[in-house]
Amino acid sequence: MSDYSQLQKMVLEVFNSSGPLARSTEQFKPRDGQTQMALAVAKLVEEGGSLVVEAGTGVGKTYAYLVPALLSGERILLSTATKTLQDQLFSRDLPKLLEVLNLPLRTALLKGRSSYLCQHRLDLVHEQTMLADRSAVDLLVKVKKWAPQTTTGDLSDLPGLDERSSLIPYITSSRDNCMGSECSFWRECHVNQVRREAMAADIVVINHHLFFADLVVRESGMAEILPSVRVVIFDEAHQLNETGTQFLGQQITTGQLLDFTHDLLAAGIQLAKGLADWTAIASQVELATRDLRLTIGKHPNSTKLKWVDEIPEGIHDDSWNSSWDALVFAIEQAMTHLENVLEIAPDFEKLQARATEVLNTISFFRKPCELGQVRWVDVTSQARFVQSPLDIAQVVQSRMIQTEFVGSDEGQTANTTTNLPRSWIFTSATLGTDDQLSWFTQPCGLSQSTILKVDSPFDYGQQAFYYVPADMVEPKSPLHSEQVAVLSQQVARALGGRTLVLTTTLRALTAISDILKEDLDQPNDPEVLYQGQYPKRYLMDRFRQAIEPQQRGCVLVASASFWEGIDVPGEALQAVIIDKLPFPPPGDPMVEARSQRLTSLGKSPFNDYAMPEAAISLKQGAGRLIRRETDHGALIICDKRLITTGYGKRLLSGLPPMRRIQTRVEFDAAIQELTKFDTKVF
């Protein structure tokens, strides 16, 4: 004990079998891994620097970083991957722990602008804008009723809100359209209010999107807070590189251009009616935007068009250039009219500034892509023109790790010390496959950080098994999705639902869910849910509740974001079925650019990029299965390459040590065995 610092001794007491955590809840049991991580975080907090911790599922990493950070008395910035996780930390973990530790610290939750109601824009919006969208009009009625009652303006507090509603951009602000101090709601503005609270708080909870967006444009308040924060913690840090690259580049979307036309029309009609033909001016920009989208042509949803030369692949030079010329002309025309009404209302100055920024961005995209960056067009019903760096390494070093901690009088707690370097903590359940956690540390510029790996306390050999059906067709066969669907249907029937099917592509998602919907059509069959059918949070709630009495169980088919970050402890999830090995898609412009860079450095794109990416995704997908010490379950990977190829075996060795089931007979028996477990959700 004498070798421990004061903070470490306090940490040990908290995690002790008779400490405050054990006294506060019967479910708490001291775990070596959790204490080890907490001690490492305490050391880092005391000394400064950067620490990367991979903490396997069940370690209890949230408390392992929160306890030392809170006990240190330093000002803390805590970032996580999603708004849902932010809410969970802010409303559940933090208050509970502050109560247990008896610490009267001030906490604040800071999200991006699009999460808060903008009273000014709510005043501007009128039903006619959205007559075509009945659900948006209904939601508007609800919002108008809720607006005078809410104290936070946080839209996630509005019951039944669909985050995908087309109403959201009309009732929230963006950097482009916020009126700032000229706004008549400036004093009671929700965005300002949360920023003020954040500036005065000891612990501020943000998300990675906001962190990087603010690092670039310094506009949501996070960038003002960072200099005075001594401890910065990134949970779910495995998402940092992908989130960071999205924000550190440049982009413009046709949706953004259409929003500009809507705002132009709304402001013109409401504030300067009769002074110009606002409908014609806005229509011209809208028409040019729609023409630009048409120039890109029809493609399957979510296609990424490579953009290596001056023009994206498959687009005709003349139509490309004339579309942009027409758009520039229409925006310039709008600017001329705006010029005449600038003094009528601040809204027009804002619109003028937006138009200037749009023209600058268009001009940027009409020049060749910079070296070390990659450019492409994301095609959905809209088009998104993107240029992005290949990783965030340089930014993490120059704009995060090497920045100075300057301290601040406001919001600092008594123990805050200004003579120490800042402490950076990065943690997640999955950060790499080697001892250096290179998959995470290299692209994030953290190769010099202290590394800690803490294994999961679960007994995977006892709690879980995996099965690779040897008789299934190759993953590239057209019959593959059908065979995955048949197996999924058999497993879901045997378990009464409780099955999550994770696909590597949206095409497989549709094919498998369509077959399941057709096959599971008996009254007692499990219900089939699939990604895109409802908002993610609703799907997950329904999946969890499907084991309650009178319910028939659920099989959920999902892709992309469902491979990670979803937590279904207990008996609601007993089987995870993965369709294929999750290698990065070869035609993806970012994947190609990263592979080319590795080749130019004499490295192997397959071994040094595709393999680690697949290993991490596989580990994340498999990680959905066992969430508690009492969970039992089956991992089924419908890709023979896992057992027939050398690289497959390497991927397999990166998975938790589950026992292997080899034959179909054994598999059926093991699934039957699972039905006997009645694990409870804590």
Ligand code: SF4
């Ligand atoms: S200050 Fe900006 S965000 Fe706040 S109400 Fe006004 S326009 Fe909306």
